[in-house]
Amino acid sequence: MVLSNWLNELEYTLIQGNTDIQADEIIYDSRKAGPGTVFVAMTGTRIDAHCFIPDVLKAGTRILVTERSVEVEMEACGLTGEEKKQVTILRVSDARRALALLSAARFGYPAKKLTMIGVTGTKGKTTTTHMIKAILEAAGKKVGLIGTTGVVIGDHVTPTMNTTPESYELHKAFAQMAEAGCTHAVMEVSSQGIKMHRVDGILFDYGIFTNISPDHIGPDEHADFEEYLYYKTRLLTNCRVGLLNANDGHAEAVKKTASCELYTYRVDADGSEEGERKTEEEKADFTASHIRYVSEPDFVGTKFRISGKYEMKVRLGIPGLFNVENAMAAVSLCSFLGLGRERISHALEHIRVNGRMEIVYTSSRCTVLVDYAHNAVSMESLLKTLRDYHPRRLVCIFGCGGNRSKDRRYSMGEIGGRLADLSILTADNSRYEKTEDIIADIRGSIEKTGGKFMEIPDRREAIRYGILNAQPGDMIAVIGKGHEDYQEIDGVRHHFLDREVIEETVKELGEKEKE
Ligand SMILES: CC(=O)N[C@H]1[C@@H](OP(=O)(O)OP(=O)(O)OC[C@H]2O[C@@H](n3ccc(=O)[nH]c3=O)[C@H](O)[C@@H]2O)O[C@H](CO)[C@@H](O)[C@@H]1O[C@H](C)C(=O)N[C@@H](C)C(=O)N[C@H](CCC(=O)O)C(=O)O
Numbered sequence: 001m002v003l004s005n006w007l008n009e010l011e012y013t014l015i016q017g018n019t020d021i022q023a024d025e026i027i028y029d030s031r032k033a034g035p036g037t038v039f040v041a042m043t044g045t046r047i048d049a050h051c052f053i054p055d056v057l058k059a060g061t062r063i064l065v066t067e068r069s070v071e072v073e074m075e076a077c078g079l080t081g082e083e084k085k086q087v088t089i090l091r092v093s094d095a096r097r098a099l100a101l102l103s104a105a106r107f108g109y110p111a112k113k114l115t116m117i118g119v120t121g122t123k124g125k126t127t128t129t130h131m132i133k134a135i136l137e138a139a140g141k142k143v144g145l146i147g148t149t150g151v152v153i154g155d156h157v158t159p160t161m162n163t164t165p166e167s168y169e170l171h172k173a174f175a176q177m178a179e180a181g182c183t184h185a186v187m188e189v190s191s192q193g194i195k196m197h198r199v200d201g202i203l204f205d206y207g208i209f210t211n212i213s214p215d216h217i218g219p220d221e222h223a224d225f226e227e228y229l230y231y232k233t234r235l236l237t238n239c240r241v242g243l244l245n246a247n248d249g250h251a252e253a254v255k256k257t258a259s260c261e262l263y264t265y266r267v268d269a270d271g272s273e274e275g276e277r278k279t280e281e282e283k284a285d286f287t288a289s290h291i292r293y294v295s296e297p298d299f300v301g302t303k304f305r306i307s308g309k310y311e312m313k314v315r316l317g318i319p320g321l322f323n324v325e326n327a328m329a330a331v332s333l334c335s336f337l338g339l340g341r342e343r344i345s346h347a348l349e350h351i352r353v354n355g356r357m358e359i360v361y362t363s364s365r366c367t368v369l370v371d372y373a374h375n376a377v378s379m380e381s382l383l384k385t386l387r388d389y390h391p392r393r394l395v396c397i398f399g400c401g402g403n404r405s406k407d408r409r410y411s412m413g414e415i416g417g418r419l420a421d422l423s424i425l426t427a428d429n430s431r432y433e434k435t436e437d438i439i440a441d442i443r444g445s446i447e448k449t450g451g452k453f454m455e456i457p458d459r460r461e462a463i464r465y466g467i468l469n470a471q472p473g474d475m476i477a478v479i480g481k482g483h484e485d486y487q488e489i490d491g492v493r494h495h496f497l498d499r500e501v502i503e504e505t506v507k508e509l510g511e512k513e514k515e
């Protein structure tokens, strides 16, 4: 490919060289340098990649995209004067944005070949994207998905470093999706991804804003809540049709900044009808009401009614009030796509989202579920909504990650003590810390609540204990790791999946009962 073919959407200054030269690949990691590569030097949060310019030139790269003058680096590269002259240098104001625009061109603008659906929000991104995928697939569409659980195309899952991967990886994935015959791409759009220009140049057909609460604020993420909110709202300035959760405390502020064709959805947990709402502000385009919590021997979830621009009754096979919100986002969106109600209904009744309120076992004996809640806010909303099912006992099996803020241990201990009937403290990803030390930190706060707890540091044994000692009608929530299929100990990831341990134990239980 000739470099100039990739430059249509890029604003740049040609510092030296020419653009009518061969370019085969775009790289943003110096370790992939070689002849034919275009090196985009990004100023990182840890490293300024301009310092790798001598290395990439030595490795054979002859095209550089830079944010600043690189005379010093050119001096240090060891090339002859003639060789240096042959290097093409493009100066851009933002290399991350340049990477996004170049990557889109490099892969032939694959996002334009797909119906693009983006979901942002502090919570609910993974669940909502999986619900949309399940509905579209039930309607016979081929869908690609990108998010925390990886890039999913058909049965093939490729793990990703980030919830919203780097722009180059995104366009590569879109190209693979288009190649595989996908018509729709549904992806999680993190605020950090927006801030880091990973989705620059993509115009989403549909954008969803699920909710926002303080999170991801810190040295390498957002400076403060205002910045976090700002970047989250950018999705609704970069899509044709937007959907906003009217239940969210910041919905009005988000509405003011949105520039798309905007619709709202809401959940009336108190059972009131759309017609009974008093103010215009309280009305939404899509409303869920008449919510019932259903716990049957083979089905745990909710039933509710949707009214407004779309009407249907839903039986949702994933428990919890917040999942009604997630389902409302998914159904409202799918209502624009002209899908049959029976397909939507079937998909939601049988929905399973890997590690998100995932019911692994349910019978008259007990219900066991896995969830990714790994901080106090998520844990609190999870335990509160599980109470709506009136379990005999609510048992929560959890730990906390090592080498992370200790505040999380104290706050999760406090929530467990207050909201569970029994907490079983165990290992999460202990990393370089001793599991016993982490549990001791949790113990410190749980003891103050007077809540009942026990300690079983081995996570497998903790899960086995919970299930083998269940009382009829118990609900057991195994939380913190969700879809993760490993336990990280001393820098090594050992295979471990909560769901598998639950399934093994349930089998053991069945065999014991037969004896
Ligand atoms: C703080 C942050 O967002 N960092 C992201 C950023 O890394 P960075 O560019 O700052 O990294 P850096 O190490 O300073 O390197 C700078 C540049 O030097 C290059 N380099 C580096 C070494 C070398 O030898 N040669 C070389 O060329 C690197 O390839 C990079 O281009 O760009 C990388 C590539 O896209 C990301 O993987 C990385 O995410 C890190 C792992 C991260 O933890 N990010 C979190 C904060 C994040 O993005 N989270 C969101 C939100 C999730 C949610 O909502 O739950 C997400 O979307 O994942």
Ligand SMILES: Nc1ncnc2c1ncn2[C@@H]1O[C@H](COP(=O)(O)OP(=O)(O)OP(=O)(O)O)[C@@H](O)[C@H]1O
Residues within 6 Å of the ligand: 121, 122, 123, 124, 125, 126, 127, 128, 148, 188, 210, 211, 322, 323, 325, 326, 355, 356, 357, 371, 372, 373, 378, 379, 381, 382, 482
């Ligand atoms: N709409 C929601 N509101 C509040 N909590 C939610 C909601 N949806 C899911 N949760 C809780 O948050 C956890 C993470 O859910 P999910 O993975 O769907 O969200 P996410 O936005 O992708 O989160 P993360 O950024 O932590 O990966 C779930 O395990 C559940 O406990």
